[in-house]
Amino acid sequence: xxKYDAIDIVKVTVGEWNIxxxxxxxxxxxxxxxxxxxxxxxxxDDLAKKFQNTAENIRKFQRxxxxxxxTLKQILRIKYPSPMDNPRKxxxxxxxxxxxxxxxKRDTEFEIFLRKSSY
Numbered sequence: 615x616x617k618y619d620a621i622d623i624v625k626v627t628v629g630e631w632n633i634x635x636x637x638x639x640x641x642x643x644x645x646x647x648x649x650x651x652x653x654x655x656x657x658x659d660d661l662a663k664k665f666q667n668t669a670e671n672i673r674k675f676q677r678x679x680x681x682x683x684x685t686l687k688q689i690l691r692i693k694y695p696s697p698m699d700n701p702r703k704x705x706x707x708x709x710x711x712x713x714x715x716x717x718x719k720r721d722t723e724f725e726i727f728l729r730k731s732s733y
Contacts, residue, residue: 618649620656623675624666631678635685642689647682648731654678655733686727694720 638646658675661667691699698713 616652616656618652618656620660621650621653621678623654623657623661623671623678626674626678631681635681639685639688642692644686644689644727647686647689648727651679651682651727651731652733654682655731659733683728686724690720690723694723696720 634646634650637643638650654675658667658671661671661675694716696713696716698710698717
């Protein structure tokens with residue numbers, strides 16, 4: 615029994631995928647991204663079971679998965695801003711340890727997302 619429904623990778627269009635990612639970013643919808651990541655992985659599993667895991671479908675799967683990860687990273691940068699994100703401002707930073715702690719918290723939340731959303 616799957617936690618979330620599978621997403622049919624073959625039928626996903628670039629336009630509707632970009633709209634979904636834009637809405638997720640503007641709403642900071644981490645749960646929606648979790649469902650999408652799981653659905654994409656489940657969809658690839660379905661394709662593999664039908665022996666339809668061609669090079670084109672694998673590339674599309676990788677692009678979908680990477681776009682979800684990039685969107686989540688953008689959301690986490692908004693939730694946990696750090697001056698260390700901008701390399702031009704590093705010389706201005708006073709308390710590096712405080713900013714490193716925030717960055718580590720953001721990285722930890724990203725790892726938790728990957729574990730939660732894995733198929």
